[in-house]
Amino acid sequence: MPIYEFICEKCGHKFTVLVALSEKDRVVCTECKSPEIKQLMSGFAVKTGNCSINANSSKGG
Numbered sequence: 001m002p003i004y005e006f007i008c009e010k011c012g013h014k015f016t017v018l019v020a021l022s023e024k025d026r027v028v029c030t031e032c033k034s035p036e037i038k039q040l041m042s043g044f045a046v047k048t049g050n051c052s053i054n055a056n057s058s059k060g061g
Contacts, residue, residue, distance in 0.1 A: 005042045010034040 002021065007014045008029035015030045028035050 005040040
């Protein structure tokens with residue numbers, strides 16, 4: 001099952017949920033139980049051979 005990140009539009013709480021795609025529309029805020037939530041973009045990491053890439057990191061230049 002995928003992990004989704006949400007923010008509650010009512011109380012501002014950010015939370016992560018492990019839920020099946022078919023159940024994603026039933027998720028409510030874990031703090032105030034409001035259904036008024038917005039899905040956030042989640043980062044990811046990939047490791048191949050001796051190289052790893054993290055989508056959340058950036059290199060200055």
